[in-house]
Amino acid sequence: MAADKKGSHIKGTKKQLPDGWITGAFRYAIFPTDEQKQRLEMAFGCERKIYNEYVAGLVEHLTSIEFSGGFLTYKVPNYTTITNRFDFLDKSNDAFVYNDAKIRFQAAIKKYNETYGKRPLHYKKSVQKKMKAGYVPSLRDVKGLPKFHSKKQGGFSYTTNQTNGNIRIESRDGATFLRIPKFPEGIPVRLHRELPADGLIKKATIKREGDRYIVAISVDYPFEKLQLVEKVATSKITALDYSQSDLYMDSEGQKAEYPRFHELIGKRQRRLNKSLARMKERAMKDENGQPVYSKNYRQTVVHYQKTMAKAANQRNDFLHKRSHQITNDYDAIVVEDLDLSNLAQCLKLGKKLHDNGFGMFRNMLKYKAERKGKHYIVADRFFPSSKLCSACGTKKENLRLSERTYTCAHCQAVIDRDHNAALNLKNYGIRKLSNLGFLAAPVSS
Incomplete structure (x- = not known):
């Protein structure tokens, strides 16, 4: 539902924010009691069960029609058709737990x-290697199809929506509590920053990261964006060329020097995975042949999740600080429109790409630049930033990926490949701003 300028809901309308309003997420740490933790874990498990039942139904449907690629035309049933089959999916959980899975x-x-509907059926790279050895792929090996959520890898979250003020922050007895459906007593929350006074809480996502519980509150609130900079000096323009190892190199020749947090915990991750695999192999089996996991196994799973969550939080902190610095220092930021999903298919490059999070970094730059009145420019995907000489503009048609130094055969310029591409991107941004009338005239000497 939409809201008017006074913040009142307009019933019967789709969500359309009034002028001057934005939607923001505010993350806080919550500290549920042991009894509340059990109820939250049950909600996470029920959400995961519903989602996996949906995936199982989709696989069964695609098998029956002998799916061979193209658009998915599957009518998603209501979640009540699943909850009626399992007694533990009862009303003790918030109804939005089940609706969130749908x-x-x-x-x-x-x-x-959107991604694979117009493409032929495509299997994962790891599966393609097995197929060469005679492996017969199944629908679960098709790239891009919804996959089952595992208890080990994640899925410890659910989202509940605002209905008649059922999500709110309360203060009593000198403490602050989060009120959400099925938790009328409130969950202790550390409110390290206040919510916007005129904001409207729309929904809340409760999640567990390792052994920590987090709530992300989505709020619609009035926000005064700064006026767009009308005249941009060339010294206030920066361009960022993607770098596998350093995240980016800018047009000044400076590298981001990204610490590659996931690589730092790589050995620990592999050790924990081996430990979990041994425990799973040695675990006792129940009457259905399913492993009965020990307390030590469950503790190791939490340790694994905590390790992965720490790396993700470190990456987000680095990207937020760096994007904040760039949008403060420059009036225009130029980036390239890379197809990151295709780059991730390369087994040698994909791991580093997922580690540095360049896609998230671009999103951060975009919304922060818009709020601060800065120009965010995306170069055309087919702009040959790496092949052009930044000194004379000559295009080098045959440029191998292994060539890390750009040497121009026309003007004999020798420059770092990434620095050369960043300079070309900056020139692209200068031309774009000039055509739009935002480029400041150079100061005459």
């Missing part, structure tokens, strides 16, 4: 149709 599943199907 929304996520629908989003996964939409993403598949």
